[in-house]
Amino acid sequence: MxxxxxxxxxxxxxxxxxxxxxxxxxxxxxxxxxxxxxxxxxxxxxxAVPADDPLDRLIGCGTALKGMTTDEIMQLLRGDDDSDL
CATH class of the missing domain: 2.10.260.10 (Pemi-like Protein 1; Chain: D)
Known part of the structure; x- marks a missing residue:
């Protein structure tokens, strides 16, 4: 075929x-x-995903951002915030 x-x-x-x-x-x-x-x-x-990438645990999982505000997401993306999700 x-x-x-x-x-x-x-x-x-x-x-x-x-x-x-x-x-x-x-x-x-x-x-x-x-x-x-x-x-x-x-x-x-x-x-390979760099070990120091703060977003590596979020790859392929949009639900990990559920409940976060836009400001919180932007802080995470920019690396402005060292807190865990």
């Missing part, structure tokens, strides 16, 4: 393959080419 390529070069990865590779929204994939010319799709390593 073939998948259409969009004008941006994008394709939809079938659900069975996403499930098999453990791909979820935001996952990264890598493409390798075997010596025989076959393209292999694999789950890529996740980029």
């Amino acid at each position: 073939g998948m259409p390529v969009t004008v941006k070069g994008q394709v939809t990865i079938p659900k069975a393959i996403r499930d098999r590779l453990g791909l979820t929204p935001g996952s990264r994939v890598a493409f390798d080419i075997d010596p025989d010319g076959q393209v292999v799709l694999r789950k890529a390593e996740e980029p």
Whole structure:
């Protein structure tokens, strides 16, 4: 079964393959080419988040900001406030 390529070069990865590779929204994939010319799709390593990033625990979780005021969020983003959430 073939998948259409969009004008941006994008394709939809079938659900069975996403499930098999453990791909979820935001996952990264890598493409390798075997010596025989076959393209292999694999789950890529996740980029490392700097340990000192004050927002690293918030990545991918918008609910962590629930209940915060705009001023509190801006202080967190700017690093103006050293308090924990």
